[in-house]
Amino acid sequence: MIVLENVxxxxxxxxxxxxxxxxVNIRVNQGEIHGVIGYSxxxxxxxxxxxxxxxxxxxxxxxxxxxxxTSLPLPxxxxxxxxxxxxxxxxxxxKTATVYDNxxxxxxxxxxxxxxxxKRVEQYLDIVGLTDKHTNYPNxxxxxxxxxxxxxxxxxxxxxxxxxxxxxxxxDPETTDSILDLLLKINRELGITILxxxxxxxxxxxICDHVYVMENGVIVEQxxxxxxxxxxxxxxxxxxxxxxxxxxLSNSLIAQLNVTGAVTRLTFVGESTGKPLLAEVxxxxxxxxxxxxxxIIELKNGIVGNIVVHLIGxxxxxxxxxxxxxAQGVAxxxxxxxxxx
Amino acid sequence: xxxxxxxVEQWLPIIGESVVETFQMVGISLFFSVLIGIPLGxxxxxxxxxxxxxxxxxxxxxxxxxxxxxxxPFIILLFFILPFTKLIVGTTIGVQGVIVPLVIYTAPYIAxxxxxxxxEVENGVIEAYTAMGxxxxxxxxxxxxxxxxxxxxxxxTISTVSLIGATAMAGMxxxxxxxDLAYRFGHLRYEVDVMYATVVILIILVQSIQSIGNRIAxxxxxx
Numbered sequence: 306m307i308v309l310e311n312v313x314x315x316x317x318x319x320x321x322x323x324x325x326x327x328x329v330n331i332r333v334n335q336g337e338i339h340g341v342i343g344y345s346x347x348x349x350x351x352x353x354x355x356x357x358x359x360x361x362x363x364x365x366x367x368x369x370x371x372x373x374x375t376s377l378p379l380p381x382x383x384x385x386x387x388x389x390x391x392x393x394x395x396x397x398x399x400k401t402a403t404v405y406d407n408x409x410x411x412x413x414x415x416x417x418x419x420x421x422x423x424k425r426v427e428q429y430l431d432i433v434g435l436t437d438k439h440t441n442y443p444n445x446x447x448x449x450x451x452x453x454x455x456x457x458x459x460x461x462x463x464x465x466x467x468x469x470x471x472x473x474x475x476x477d478p479e480t481t482d483s484i485l486d487l488l489l490k491i492n493r494e495l496g497i498t499i500l501x502x503x504x505x506x507x508x509x510x511x512i513c514d515h516v517y518v519m520e521n522g523v524i525v526e527q528x529x530x531x532x533x534x535x536x537x538x539x540x541x542x543x544x545x546x547x548x549x550x551x552x553x554l555s556n557s558l559i560a561q562l563n564v565t566g567a568v569t570r571l572t573f574v575g576e577s578t579g580k581p582l583l584a585e586v587x588x589x590x591x592x593x594x595x596x597x598x599x600x601i602i603e604l605k606n607g608i609v610g611n612i613v614v615h616l617i618g619x620x621x622x623x624x625x626x627x628x629x630x631x632a633q634g635v636a637x638x639x640x641x642x643x644x645x646x
Numbered sequence: 647x648x649x650x651x652x653x654v655e656q657w658l659p660i661i662g663e664s665v666v667e668t669f670q671m672v673g674i675s676l677f678f679s680v681l682i683g684i685p686l687g688x689x690x691x692x693x694x695x696x697x698x699x700x701x702x703x704x705x706x707x708x709x710x711x712x713x714x715x716x717x718x719p720f721i722i723l724l725f726f727i728l729p730f731t732k733l734i735v736g737t738t739i740g741v742q743g744v745i746v747p748l749v750i751y752t753a754p755y756i757a758x759x760x761x762x763x764x765x766e767v768e769n770g771v772i773e774a775y776t777a778m779g780x781x782x783x784x785x786x787x788x789x790x791x792x793x794x795x796x797x798x799x800x801x802x803t804i805s806t807v808s809l810i811g812a813t814a815m816a817g818m819x820x821x822x823x824x825x826d827l828a829y830r831f832g833h834l835r836y837e838v839d840v841m842y843a844t845v846v847i848l849i850i851l852v853q854s855i856q857s858i859g860n861r862i863a864x865x866x867x868x869x
Contacts, residue, residue, distance in 0.1 A: 359776060359777055382779075383781065384779060385779070386777060386779030387778065389777070390778075393774060395768070395770045397770040398771070400793060400868060401792055401793055401795060401867070411780060414780045414788060415778070415779070442868040443868075462778060468777075
C-alpha cells in the first residue's frame, strides 16, 4: 500500500522557488494499479520520485505499507527501498553487463547468497520471457526487451510495490501493449501494487484501476478509471480522453445540427452497454437517432461506450428520450455549438 | 662488420638501459598517479553540486588545486618542487628523484580524465541503484567505476603517453631514459643515428600503448 499525505516539493532555482508538487494526496491500496497522467512539466515525475524519496518532499508524509519513509534514517530507508521496485523510461541498465548480471549484481549487492541470486535471476527472467537472452548485452536488445530486463531486475528484489516512471513512453505502440500486459500479469500473479505515471491515455485505459489527472503540480481530478472515462469534469481530463477517441465535433457542425434536434453525447457503462437503447428510443418516442461518432473503450475493469448522437425530433420528445436514456444508466451530455466563428 | 652491426653492438646496451629506465619511470609514477588521480577524480565528481556527496567547499578546493598544478609545465614543476621531492624521497636526482614530480604532474591530469569519464555514466543508472536501496559506496564501485571502465582505460592510455613525454625531461636531474639519451647523445654529441633510433623506439612504444588501450576499451565497452 502506498499513501502520500499532503506531499509538496519545492525546488530552489536562480529564478526563485518552483513548486513542482503541491499538496498531493494519493492512496494506492494493496494489489491495485493507480496511474497519474499529466503533460510534461505537470510535476508527475517529481511526484513519483517523492514516493521512494529519490526526491525528498518539502512537506507531507509518504507511507509504504504503513511505514513512514519521510522520517526514516538513511540505513532504514535503504531497507525499505528494497521493498519498492522502480522502472524508468530510459531503462537504466548497466551497459557493460549482461542481462543476467544486470539482474544479479543488485541482488549480490543486497547481500543474497549465490544460490538465491541464481534462482531469482532465472525465475524472473522466465517471468518476463527473456530466458534465452541472459548472455546478451543491453545494446543487443530492443527497447521492449530492455524494459523487460529492467522489470525483472525490479521484481527480483521481490518488492511489494512497483513504481513506473513513464516506463512505456520510449516504446512503440505494440511494444507498449506487451509491456502493459506484463505489468498486468505481475500485478495479478504476484499481487504487486503499482503506481505509475504517464502521459499516454492508453496506459491508463489498459491497466489502471484509479486515475489522477495532474496539472501544474496539482491533482485536478481523480476517480476510478470507469468514472473518469464516463464523466470527466476537468478540461484537462477531457483533453486526454480526446487523445484516445475523437469525442469532439466542430462547433459549427453542432450548431447546424442543433436546428433540427439535440446533439448529445451518450456514455454507456456496465449493463447499459448490452442494451439496444437507441432502437428503443426511436420506438418509444417520436425521435430519430442519427449516430455521428461512436467508439468503445475497453478499460481494465469494464467497458465504456461513447456515442455522439443527433436526436432528430421536436424538443419535448427529445427531452423525454434523454430522460429515458438517463434512467437506463446512460450518462448524457448535451453538446452546445456556437455558430458565430 | 656492417655499419648496422657496429651500431647495434655499440649502442644496444645503452639504448636497452634507457628503455628500462623509461619503463621504470613510467611504471612507478603511473602506479602512484593512478592511486592519487582516480580517487581525486571520484571525489570531484561526487562532491559536484547535485551529486551524492555534494560539498561546495571540497569541490572547489579540489578543482583549484588541480588547476594550479596543471598550469605548471613539467620542466618548471621539476625544479619548482625540488625541496618537496627531497623531503619525500630523500634525493632530487636519478629515477627516484624524478618520480615525485612525475606523479604530481600526472595525478591531477588523471583526475581530470577520470572526472570526464565518470560524468559520462548516465545518472539514471545511479538513480536506479539508489532506488533499490544500495549504498553509495557499492554504487561507486559497481556502477560508476564499472560503467566508466572503457573511458577510464582510454584516459589512462592518454596519461601514459603524456607521461612518456614528460620522462624525456627527466634527464635534467640525471634520471636517464630514452629522452635523455636522444638529447645527450643525439643532440649534444651529434650521434644522428642514436637520435633516429630513439625516436623510432618512442614512436613504436606510443603506438603500441595506444593500440593496446584502444583494444581493451573496445573490449569492455559492449556497445
